[in-house]
Amino acid sequence: MITIKDVAKEAGVSVATISRVLNNSPGVSDETREKVLSVIKRLNYNPNLLGRNLRRMETKMVLVLLPAISNPFYARIVKGIEDVAQKNGYGVMLCNTDSNIERERMYLELLKNKLSDGVIFMAPEIGEEELNDIGEKYAVVQCCExxxxxxxxxxSIDNYKASYKAVKHLIGLGHKNIGFISCKNNFLSTKHRESGYKKALEDSEIEFNPDYIRYGDYSFKSGFRAAHGLLNDFKEITAIFAISDIMAIGAIKACYENGLKVPDDIAIVGFDNISFAPMYNPSLTTVSQPKYDIGCTAMELLIKQIKNKGGHRENIVLEHELIIRQSTVK
Known part of the structure; x- marks a missing residue:
């Protein structure tokens, strides 16, 4: 096994110089640095990065806690996180919490035991007090939720404005009886999307009907069931807005099974602009979140906190976009 001493001997420099090159520290000429790196590559030397980082009280590893790793919404966000992490020498550990608070706390023990330099929450289950306590001691960023x-x-994005814009789009097409597929959870985004839906109706002088709201769990089946119930109970509904694309696609399936054509008989709008929203038939009108940029920004904030040992908290709201496709336009 090649050791750091072997590299130093082959390069004709001290062990301390090899260490400075590995840590990208100053005090080494470009010529010497290139020579050392060449020897490292030729000898295929793999330094013990974990041991070295632990001695410096760093792991170069960050946690990303997701409520459902199978949800395609998170794919581009994670890609953004990983790209920025890799550029800055960090590894990423994806942790699926299943929205389980005890499982979330189990992963947070890795942070508390100094096996991670920071954590990105996609949808924290722990309460504000516990989150604040962790945020005071460690590098923490909330992403999306x-x-x-x-x-x-x-x-995050402004979910209230995004939802408002989506519903106003439907109203602008002449729809007044608009069903809404939401979720029963404590997510702030859900609350804001419901508020945006109601406000758009109010500003257009359309009476809000609480029975037009049905609930799913972000899955295709739940979107299908919710839409099926709406269509059976209220024949006058001509549009449905779902707070996720997956549920919106489930709603389209329910429409077809009820003998309705999209968008000829009923319009459907989703939220998130997941990768196959434009591939579905009909292609889905949806609110697009800048998922990759959200991930990049979250990781940049986390690195800033890690380097500054905490420091100033930042709240960043990125722009959303309503993408109009075939599911609403005849």
Missing amino acids: YKEGANVSHV
Whole structure:
């Protein structure tokens, strides 16, 4: 097994110089640095990065806690996180919490035991007080979903405005009886999307009907069931807005099984602009979140906190876009 001493001997420099090159420290000429790196490559030397980083109280590893790793919405966000992490020498550990608070706490023990330098929450289950306590001691960023009262950095979009814009699009097409497929959870995004739906109706002088709201769990089946119930109970409904693309696609399936054509008989709008939203037939009108940029920004914030040992908290709101496709336009 090749050791650091072997590299030093082959390169004709001290072990300390090899260490400075590995740590990218100053005090080494470009010529010497290139020579050492060439020897490292030729000898195929693999330094013990974990041991070296632990001695410096760093692991170069960050945690990303997701409520459902199977949800395609998170794919581009994670890609953004990983790209920025890799450029800055960090590894990423994906942790599936299943929205289980005890499982979330189990993963957080890795942070508390100094096996990770920081954590990105996609949808924290722990309460604001516990989140604040962790945020005071460690590098923490909330991504997409966040606790409004927590003094912890977050990156998201304005879900209220995004939902409002989506419903106003339907109203602009002449729809007044608009069903809404939401979720029963404590997510702030859900609350804001419901508020945006109601406000768009109010501003257009359309009476809000609470029975037009049905609930799913972000799955295709739940979107199908919710839409099926709406269509059976209210024949006058001519449009449905779902707070996720997966549920919206389930709603389209329910429409077809009820003998309705999309968009000829009924319009459907989703949320998130997942990768296969434009591939579905009909292609799905949806609110697009800048998922890759959200991931990049979250990781950049986390690295800033790691380097500054905490520091100033930042809340960043990125722009959304309503993408109009075949599911609403005849």
